[in-house]
Amino acid sequence: xxxxxxxxxxxxxxxxxxxxxxxxxxxxxxxxxxxxxxxxxxxxxxxxxxxxxxxxxxxxxxxxxxxxxxxxxxxxxxxxxxxxxxxxxxxxxxxxxxxxxxxxxxxxxxxxxxxxxxxxxxxxxxxxxxxxxxxxxxxxxxxxxxxxxxxxxxxxxxxxxxxxxxxxxxxxxxxxxxxxxxxxxxxxxxxxxxxxxxxxxxxxx
Amino acid sequence: xxxxxxxxxxxxxxxxxxxxxxxxxxxxxxxxxxxxxxxxxxxxxxxxxxxxxxxxxxxxxxxxxxxxxxxxxxxxxxxxxxxxxxxxxxxxxxxxxxxxxxxxxxxxxxxxxxxxxxxxxxxxxxxxxxxxxxxxxxxxxxxxxxxxxxxxxxxxxxxxxxxxxxxxxxxxxxxxxxxxxxxxxxxxxxxxxxxx
Amino acid sequence: xxxxxxxxxxxxxxxxxxxxxxxxxxxxxxxxxxxxxxxxxxxxxxxxxxxxxxxxxxxxxxxxxxxxxxxxxxxxxxxxxxxxxxxxxxxxxxxxxxxxxxxxxxxxxxxxxxxxxxxxxxxxxxxxxxxxxxxxxxxxxxxxxxxxxxxxxxxxxxxxxxxxxxxxxxxxxxxxxxxxxxxxxxxxxxxxxxxxxxxxxxxxxxxxxxxxxxxxxxxxxxxxxxxxxxxxxxxxxxxxxxxxxxxxxxxxxxxxx
Numbered sequence: 001x002x003x004x005x006x007x008x009x010x011x012x013x014x015x016x017x018x019x020x021x022x023x024x025x026x027x028x029x030x031x032x033x034x035x036x037x038x039x040x041x042x043x044x045x046x047x048x049x050x051x052x053x054x055x056x057x058x059x060x061x062x063x064x065x066x067x068x069x070x071x072x073x074x075x076x077x078x079x080x081x082x083x084x085x086x087x088x089x090x091x092x093x094x095x096x097x098x099x100x101x102x103x104x105x106x107x108x109x110x111x112x113x114x115x116x117x118x119x120x121x122x123x124x125x126x127x128x129x130x131x132x133x134x135x136x137x138x139x140x141x142x143x144x145x146x147x148x149x150x151x152x153x154x155x156x157x158x159x160x161x162x163x164x165x166x167x168x169x170x171x172x173x174x175x176x177x178x179x180x181x182x183x184x185x186x187x188x189x190x191x192x193x194x195x196x197x198x199x200x201x202x203x204x205x
Numbered sequence: 206x207x208x209x210x211x212x213x214x215x216x217x218x219x220x221x222x223x224x225x226x227x228x229x230x231x232x233x234x235x236x237x238x239x240x241x242x243x244x245x246x247x248x249x250x251x252x253x254x255x256x257x258x259x260x261x262x263x264x265x266x267x268x269x270x271x272x273x274x275x276x277x278x279x280x281x282x283x284x285x286x287x288x289x290x291x292x293x294x295x296x297x298x299x300x301x302x303x304x305x306x307x308x309x310x311x312x313x314x315x316x317x318x319x320x321x322x323x324x325x326x327x328x329x330x331x332x333x334x335x336x337x338x339x340x341x342x343x344x345x346x347x348x349x350x351x352x353x354x355x356x357x358x359x360x361x362x363x364x365x366x367x368x369x370x371x372x373x374x375x376x377x378x379x380x381x382x383x384x385x386x387x388x389x390x391x392x393x394x395x396x397x398x399x400x401x
Numbered sequence: 402x403x404x405x406x407x408x409x410x411x412x413x414x415x416x417x418x419x420x421x422x423x424x425x426x427x428x429x430x431x432x433x434x435x436x437x438x439x440x441x442x443x444x445x446x447x448x449x450x451x452x453x454x455x456x457x458x459x460x461x462x463x464x465x466x467x468x469x470x471x472x473x474x475x476x477x478x479x480x481x482x483x484x485x486x487x488x489x490x491x492x493x494x495x496x497x498x499x500x501x502x503x504x505x506x507x508x509x510x511x512x513x514x515x516x517x518x519x520x521x522x523x524x525x526x527x528x529x530x531x532x533x534x535x536x537x538x539x540x541x542x543x544x545x546x547x548x549x550x551x552x553x554x555x556x557x558x559x560x561x562x563x564x565x566x567x568x569x570x571x572x573x574x575x576x577x578x579x580x581x582x583x584x585x586x587x588x589x590x591x592x593x594x595x596x597x598x599x600x601x602x603x604x605x606x607x608x609x610x611x612x613x614x615x616x617x618x619x620x621x622x623x624x625x626x627x628x629x630x631x632x633x634x635x636x637x638x639x640x641x642x643x644x645x646x647x648x649x650x651x652x653x654x655x656x657x658x
Contacts, residue, residue, distance in 0.1 A: 004284070004288065007288075007292075008288050008291060008292035009292070011292040011293060011296075012291075012292045012293070012295075012296035013296075015292075015293060015296050015297050015300065016296050016297075016299075016300040019297060019300035019301055019303075019304065020300060020303075020304070022304060023304065023307055031257070031260055032260060032263055033297060034260075034301075035260040035261070035263045035264040035267075036263055036264065036267045036293065036297065037293075037294065037297040037298060037301060038264055039263065039264035039265065039266070039267035039268035039271075040267045040268065040271050040289070040293060040294045040297070041294070041298075041479075042239060042240050042243050042268050043240065043267065043268035043269060043270070043271040043272040043275070044271055044272075044275065044290070044294065044478060044479065044482075045236045045237075045239060045240065045478050046236060046237050046239075046240040046268075046272050047271070047272055047275035047276060047280070047281065048233075048236060048478045048508050048510065049233040049234065049235070049236030049237040049240075049510060050233070050237060050276070051280055051281070051507070052229065052230065052233035052236075052508075052509060052510050053230055053233045053234065053237075055507075055528050055529045055533075056226065056229060056230050056233075056509075056526065056528060057230045059528045059529065060528070067223065067227075068227070068230065070227060071226075071227035071228070071230040071231050072230065072234075074227075074231050074234075075230060075231050075233070075234030075235075076234070078231070078234050078235060078238055079234075079238055079241065081238070082241075082242070082245070093231055093234075096224075096227070096228060096231060097228055097231055097232060097235070097514075098383065099206075099383075100206060100224055100225060100228040100514055101228070101511075101513055101514055102206075102380045102383050102384065103206025103380075103384075104206050104225075104513050104514060104517050104568070104569065105376065105380060105513055105568070106376070106377055106380035106381075107206060107568075107572075108513075108565075108567070108568020108569060108572050108573075109373050109376050109377055109380075109564075109568060110373070110377060111568070111572040112564060112567045112568050112571065112572050112593075112598065113369050113370065113372070113373035113376075113564060114370065114373045114374070114377070116572075116596050116598055117366050117369050117370050117373070117592055117596060118370060119596070120366070120592070120595055120596030120597070121363075121366055121370075135355075135358075135359045138359055138360070138363070139359050139360075139362060139363035139366075139595075140363070141363075142359075142360055142363035142364055142367070143363045143364070143366045143367040143370070144367070145367070146363070146364045146366075146367025146368060146371075147367045147370060147371055149367075150371050167364070167367070168323065169322075169323070169326055170360050170363065170364045170367075171364050172323045172324075172326040172327045172330070173326050173327070173330040173356060173360045173361060173364070174330075174360065174361040174364040174365060174588060175327050175330075176326065176327035176328065176329065176330025176331035176332075176334065176356075177330050177331070177334045177356055177357055177361040177588045178361075178585060178588050178589070179317075179327070179330075179331040179334075179335075180330070180331045180332075180333070180334025180335040180337070180338055180353075180584075181334065181338065181583070181584035181585045181586070181587050181588055181604070181605065182309065182584070182585045183309055183313075183335055183338070183584075183632075183633060183636050184335075184338045184339075184451075184584035184585070184604075184605045184606060184607060184629065184633075185448075185451055185583045185584045185585040185605060186303075186305045186306040186308075186309045187306055187309075187628075187629060187632040187633070187636075188450055188451035188583075188584070188605060188606040188625070188629070189299060189302040189303040189305070189306060189447070189448065189450045189451060190303045190306035190307075190632075191450065191606070191625045191628050191629065191632075192299050192303065192449070192450020192451070192453075193299060193300055193303040193450070194405055194408065194628070195408065195450075195621065195624070195625070196296070196299075198405070198408050199408075204408075206517075218521070221521070222518065222521045222522050222525065225514055225515075225517050225518035225521065226518050226522075226525055226526055228511060228514045228518075229509055229510060229511045229514055229515045229518050229526065232510040232511040232514065232515075233510040233511075235510070236478070236510055278533075279532055279533055280532075280533050281482060281531070281532075282532060287486055290482060290486065291486055291487070294446060294479070295446045295449060295483070295487065298445065298446040298447040298449075298479075299446065299447060299449060299450050301447060302447035302448060302450075303450070309636065310635065310636060310639055313636045313639040313640045313643065314639040314640070314642060314643040315643060316643075317640050317643060317644075318643060318644055318647045319644055319647075319648075320647075328640070328644075331640075332637065332640070334588075335633050335636065335637060336633070336637070338584060338604070338605070338607055338629075338633065339607075339629055339630045339632075339633035339634070340414055340415065340416040340417070340607060340610065340626045340627075340629060340630050341414050341630035341631075341633070341634065342630075342633070343415075343417040344414060344415050344417070350417065350419070354419070354420070357587075357588060357591060358591065358595070361588045361591065362588075362591045362592055362595050365588060365589050365591060365592050366592040366595070369564075369592055
């Protein structure tokens with residue numbers, strides 16, 4: 001194995017062990033690794049930011065699409081957030097970002113999360129498969145009960161108490177399912193670390 | 206953004222498409238702004254020799270190191286950049302995420318108690334879904350897959366759907382508030398300021 | 402130790418394939434050769450250990466189906482570098498040519514905004530690929546103009562990406578969708594599978610193992626299966642011990658009263 005690869009593996013292993021040392025006790029080496037990962041992430045973001053500006057805007061301008069001067073100007077105005085006197089100019093940039101993002105967000109939410117999910121909640125309970133009918137009915141009831149749990153504009157009394165309690169029990173089952181998945185996710189990341197240390201660093205097969 | 210989605214008017218679609226592209230460029234500037242902001246904070250910390258200023262040096266060195274190597278043509282492909290990314294950034298990120306694993310084990314032992322009906326329901330659901338997720342579960346007893354699968358696809362799915370619908374209603378309401386100008390916190394104003 | 406031991410002494414425990422994984426496999430299997438597929442492995446390096454094996458297995462399957470693969474990211478800056486530097490080297494792409502069978506279009510800032518811009522006019526947003534090559538000199542880019550040109554979108558990500566991608570790709574353009582996510586998010590993404598908006602959903606590292614078995618190319622997923630099983634048994638044991646101790650203490654205090 002060449003020096004480039006070996007040095008990479010050793011650097012990765014040492015940094016991994018430094019981070020894992022936090023499990024014993026917080027220490028200066030861990031804090032150093034913490035700052036390094038934050039710095040690397042931030043620097044990496046800047047590279048992509050500049051690549052996007054170059055590939056989209058500057059290339060567009062080179063090809064004669066001068067409208068890209070406008071977003072570049074707005075982008076520069078964004079940096080004026082740091083100035084006490086001129087920070088109000090950066091609000092134009094933020095307004096464009098929020099306006100466009102919100103419009104895109106709202107239009108898709110109505111289709112995907114509202115209409116799509118409400119229609120899906122009303123599945124057939126009259127099919128020949130009795131078990132599926134029961135499941136569909138249970139799911140529809142639980143969906144409604146979960147929504148009633150989050151009603152804050154009416155006092156939760158009478159029938160609302162019953163439905164919100166059913167919703168709460170349903171949520172406990174859902175949170176249990178999420179915990180079941182959380183175990184897999186967390187163990188998977190640790191498995192990744194162990195595989196790297198055993199197979200790539202120590203060469204155990 | 207809303208009008209061309211519901212009404213197919215080519216001229217407005219073109220304006221909408223242009224706006225979207227411009228906003229991507231604008232957001233790319235925002236990425237660089239984050240770096241500038243962080244640099245100022247840490248340079249100030251170093252110059253004032255505040256507690257932990259040495260770590261700020263490491264942060265700035267790593268930040269500019271990956272930036273400079275990333276910009277060497279061809280972009281994002283230089284060997285040094287690849288080395289820093291693969292050996293340092295990926296390894297550190299994975300290790301930081303992996304720190305959570307022992308805490309899950311600790312939480313399972315210390316906190317996950319069947320103190321009430323709610324906790325019991327959560328415990329039973331967690332048990333069956335864990336055994337379903339583990340490859341060995343299905344081998345020990347097929348029932349784990351059946352019950353775990355039912356928990357995922359019926360009660361869990363129904364509850365998540367209810368939560369999704371609730372979030373969607375809230376999101377649309379918040380979006381309408383932003384369009385109508387009632388919500389201006391993203392511009393740095395408190396509610397009620399500026400005649401709103 | 403329960404995580405390390407299975408790597409040193411493999412147990413070879415069976416890995417049953419779930420219906421959820423099979424749905425994703427069957428959808429990709431039904432993709433005709435030459436179909437344009439959008440491959441969005443769009444997450445951070447922190448969860449690479451869990452979602453990387455999924456991405457490698459699915460990418461391998463797409464390559465074996467001779468699909469035209471367009472890799473792109475919108476939500477996480479590290480995603481496409483991980484695809485190029487960590488995942489692609491582990492995929493057997495013999496006989497395939499970059500620019501004709503596979504292209505990486507890079508990352509575009511803005512998540513929802515960049516997705517919408519890409520979906521409405523690909524050529525307007527994408528001027529250069531990941532490596533800075535102008536798209537005019539990439540043969541497979543001549544055939545795409547909007548999201549409608551893609552037969553399938555494969556999303557492997559975490560967080561809120563499912564909803565975001567569905568909002569910008571599926572809702573306006575009705576593009577067929579399969580996805581993979583972390584096990585912790587699998588329960589929250591299931592409503593989209595139940596509603597038919599997503600054809601199939603992969604569940605964490607276990608699904609990677611299952612997928613490797615289906616495509617008959619074993620990798621990190623299968624290698625991790627034993628360790629996953631042992632770790633789960635350990636957690637179940639911890640929960641059981643904790644509760645036994647709790648109930649014993651409660652009965653003792655109840656008896657003392």
